[in-house]
Amino acid sequence: MSNPRVRRIADRIKVVVAQMLERRIKDPRLGFVTVTDVRVSGDAQQATIFYTVLGAGEATDGGAADQAATAAALESAKGLLRSEVAKQLGMRHAPTLEFVHDALPETARHLDEVLARAKAQDEAVAASRGTTYAGEEDPYKKPRPGELDDLDDRGGLDDRDGLGGLDGLDRLD
Template structure:
């Protein structure tokens, strides 16, 4: 049975190496403010999916994606130098959709809070719709 912690450790190392390479070694003007958010490595350590976010609009995201794809070979060689494994995994860069999903959830939560406040305002002056003891029977009179 394969050790599940090894791919996780390799993924953490790849994340540090890739982030450092993007920050210090790549001079591509298309690269914006890139953040490596996550790295996932297959169990056989042959493939690494690198998730990233970019500060900016969709145009910046597209330009950064192209820059990362063009620098993939260089980044892979840097990963190979930094890792202590026999084979360097192939790299795949994926734009992370977590920030957009988080922004959508924030919007939904704000909408729910506004609805709760509106309902609380309506309920503040409301009177109960019925007797004060709804379980009272005719025999109790």
């Protein structure tokens, strides 16, 4: 759906269907529906409308019953919705509408639960971990008090002449 025209059609279909479901469709089977996305084919002949139903995400039988009733209500209202979409868009051929329950909220909820479990396990591991270091307290090597004097005697860091440790050959006159 990289075509900007198709994207505009999809956005307009989303608005029209949402308004129709809110204002004109009075089916008692219709739950609290949210239109999450609309995808239109490249030739604008088919539109897939993704929706969620508030309260249908639970694993209870009531949630599944709400979802099934809403799906039936959307199927029965498909003709009215398609005619209103055609009227609002002003297109010669109205796209066929297909309603698909969006599983994204359930997937996001499941991921949140998995992340919460992982965080709890990390906190349990952190709590069981000791407070002592595995190695030395300060793992960085530092020179011992007499090591700098040894380096000066070996010709390493001799800075007595103030020239930054340069020997006689590299001295600037």
